[in-house]
Amino acid sequence: MLEIRGISKKFGDFEALKGVDLHIGAGEFFTLLGPSGCGKTTLLRMIAGFEAPDSGEILLEGKDMVGTPPEQRPVHTVFQNYALFPHMTVAQNIAFPLQMARVQADEIDARVQQALDNVHLPDKAGAYPAALSGGQRQRIAIARALVKRPRLLLLDEPLSALDAKMREQMQIELINLQKEVGITFIYVTHDQGEALALSHRIAVMNQGKIAQLDQPAQLYNHPNSRFVADFIGQCNLLEATVTDSDRHHADLELHHIGPVRVSLAPAVTVTKGQRCLLTLRPEKIRIARNLHALVDETHFCGKIHDTLYLGDVTVYKVELAQGILLEALLANSGNHASERFAVGDSVEVAWNSSAGHLIAEP
Secondary structure, three states: OEEEEEEEEEEEEEEEEEEEEEEEOOOOOOOOOOEOOHHHHHHHHHOOOOOOOEEEEEEOEEEEEOOOHHHHOEEEEEEEOOOOOOOOOEEEEEEHHHHHOOHHHHHHHHHHHHHHHHOOOOOOOOHHHHOOHHHHHHHHHHHHHHOOOOOEEEEOOOOOOOOOOHHHHHHHHHHHHHHHOOOOOEEEEHHHHHHHHHHHHHEEEEEEOOOOOHHHHHHHHHHOOHHHHHHHHOEEEEEEEEEEEOEEEEEEEEEEOOEEEEOOOOOOOOOOOOEEEEEOHHOOOOOEOOHHHHHHEEEEEEEEEEEEEEOOEEEEEEHHHHHHHEEEEEEEOOOHOOOOOOOOOEEEEEEEEEOOOEEEOO
């Protein structure tokens, strides 16, 4: 539905975007994810028409949108601050873009009611924004964006002003709403968890380029670079050298730790003597006072360096040989509820060869 071809943009000497290419399908919930200054909001503003690229094309269903004013694009944007008119009722806020388009009054009334039904606030038509909660105001902003039936809905960090519980509730509502209306959503956020929860696909951006574009599970389990591995969730990054390899496995020497074996993803190839990075998620590491290493497991001894209690889980930083720290996670329920460790306790850690992912470094 949307094709970005070679989009570049400079602000003075700063290169905000460097030849970005991507395709977004009809009905897709697509997220632009990255740290501040990576170019994600600049790209969103170009799709909306608020910024013009220095070079490249923005094709919506085959038609180049570059040079088309924002109001003439079948696109609507939901901003972080909602941008509701405080002196208008909810119904008047939603009706405003239809009035500007000179839609007939009886049709406006029907479409406003439909928009309110879509966001599950049918009884708020006469309320003013100040009387609504943050989550309700966000839903009204989305209803106003949807009322003109855009082909694309752009959302610029729309949940960042909400508290954690409301954010989670709104994430579920956004997923359900997008399924119901079937409109393509392009979502901008710096929150990795939010991106993983909402998206069909995610483009991770860094320094004006797309570092990796894939489905959430693929990004999380098979990052293609040190940046993506470190940016998406918590991850142990262990420097290593390949000592032997075949099509399916690699034997590594983890620097300052010892030998391990890792299963190779289909796209990863390494050679003997190559330096690489082993990425290992904390939840894939077993931790106990005494462990019996299973077949095809790596096993090390260490001691608890730090702990972080998070309610449902506890994160343990385990100090291995020569001060190397490894982060492991233990659920605070079920069989693990009684097994808690304190700083200084001796523990053992283990993980399966398929638990880690290898990134081949040049």
